[in-house]
Amino acid sequence: METLPLSRAFTLIEPGPVTLVVTNDGHKDNVMTITWTMVMDFSPTFAITTGPWNHSWAALCDRRECVIAIPTVDMIDTVIGIGTCSGADTDKFPKFGLTRVAAHHVGVPLIGQCLANIECRVIDVVERHGIVVLEGLAAWIDPARKEKRMLHAVGDGTFIVDGEKLDRREAMRSKLPDGV
Amino acid sequence: METLPLSRAFTLIEPGPVTLVVTNDGHKDNVMTITWTMVMDFSPTFAITTGPWNHSWAALCDRRECVIAIPTVDMIDTVIGIGTCSGADTDKFPKFGLTRVAAHHVGVPLIGQCLANIECRVIDVVERHGIVVLEGLAAWIDPARKEKRMLHAVGDGTFIVDGEKLDRREAMRSKLPDGV
Numbered sequence: 265m266e267t268l269p270l271s272r273a274f275t276l277i278e279p280g281p282v283t284l285v286v287t288n289d290g291h292k293d294n295v296m297t298i299t300w301t302m303v304m305d306f307s308p309t310f311a312i313t314t315g316p317w318n319h320s321w322a323a324l325c326d327r328r329e330c331v332i333a334i335p336t337v338d339m340i341d342t343v344i345g346i347g348t349c350s351g352a353d354t355d356k357f358p359k360f361g362l363t364r365v366a367a368h369h370v371g372v373p374l375i376g377q378c379l380a381n382i383e384c385r386v387i388d389v390v391e392r393h394g395i396v397v398l399e400g401l402a403a404w405i406d407p408a409r410k411e412k413r414m415l416h417a418v419g420d421g422t423f424i425v426d427g428e429k430l431d432r433r434e435a436m437r438s439k440l441p442d443g444v
Numbered sequence: 445m446e447t448l449p450l451s452r453a454f455t456l457i458e459p460g461p462v463t464l465v466v467t468n469d470g471h472k473d474n475v476m477t478i479t480w481t482m483v484m485d486f487s488p489t490f491a492i493t494t495g496p497w498n499h500s501w502a503a504l505c506d507r508r509e510c511v512i513a514i515p516t517v518d519m520i521d522t523v524i525g526i527g528t529c530s531g532a533d534t535d536k537f538p539k540f541g542l543t544r545v546a547a548h549h550v551g552v553p554l555i556g557q558c559l560a561n562i563e564c565r566v567i568d569v570v571e572r573h574g575i576v577v578l579e580g581l582a583a584w585i586d587p588a589r590k591e592k593r594m595l596h597a598v599g600d601g602t603f604i605v606d607g608e609k610l611d612r613r614e615a616m617r618s619k620l621p622d623g624v
Binding site for chain 2: 272274275278279280281299300301302303304305311312313337340341344347348388390392393394395397413414415416417418419420421422423424425426427428429430431432433434435436437438439440444
């Protein structure tokens with residue numbers, strides 16, 4: 265994993281990919297699959313929506329840190345496997361053969377298999393909506409990884425894979441923050 | 445436009461496409477481009493993030509309704525045009541040749557050119573984060589439209605187009621809500 269400038273971290277979340285969120289409850293690392301994510305500014309600040317029914321909720325609220333990891337299309341069945349079992353009764357890192365890579369700012373690991381990882385601290389929880397607001401502290405990318413296409417969950421059990429990329433940088437210039 | 449069951453409306457937002465948000469301030473329809481969106485449950489409830497610097501903010505907070513329209517790849521330059529000017533000094537419906545289609549539940553129009561539209565009411569505003577929470581009231585889709593590929597903003601002036609679709613409905617069965 266190599267450093268990605270923090271000013272570019274939101275570009276990992278803004279396209280709306282399926283993500284993996286890594287937490288630790290003080291005893292065990294856990295990981296969940298989540299597509300209910302949102303960029304909130306260019307700082308970078310992100311939101312995810314979950315709730316008390318989710319095993320990672322307590323760890324997010326109590327330990328106030330996580331890693332958002334970005335899987336790619338070759339990981340689709342791992343992503344679904346992680347999303348269809350619970351950390352309450354499953355030790356997901358060994359079960360899914362995930363490689364822990366030490367983070368620099370948080371006490372939970374990056375996922376070595378993923379294209380990118382963002383270390384985050386929880387800066388607010390909007391309890392009435394289950395919204396967890398995150399501030400990115402550092403971002404990492406694996407530039408040697410050949411497969412870079414992300415997954416987008418439709419929500420009905422189908423997934424859309426990244427297709428063609430279109431460049432409209434000139435037309436968008438007035439809306440791009442510095443460093444992007 | 446044909447009715448899309450409301451139970452499926454979240455499947456338009458969950459993949460993370462670029463959206464257009466239509467509002468009316470009591471005098472004039474306006475439309476903005478926004479990719480800071482998030483599904484919040486299956487009800488359907490969505491969130492968008494914006495703020496007082498945005499011309500649509502006052503209309504969202506005061507009139508408490510909007511339409512979320514889903515454009516496709518053939519509309520990319522319209523989407524960018526809408527996103528790089530302001531309703532403060534531009535009448536965007538005529539400028540971009542957008543066709544108004546009457547909504548059933550809200551006083552703002554659907555956009556006839558878009559693949560799908562969701563009529564929404566504002567159920568909460570989390571002011572400290574600029575988060576506007578929306579409840580879908582009705583959803584519409586144009587099944588005759590040939591181009592269905594959505595756009596995903598990377599945030600750096602490039603856009604990813606929907607590619608291949610992968611079916612994992614069987615593996616996801618335990619996580620799919622009724623009617624999806």
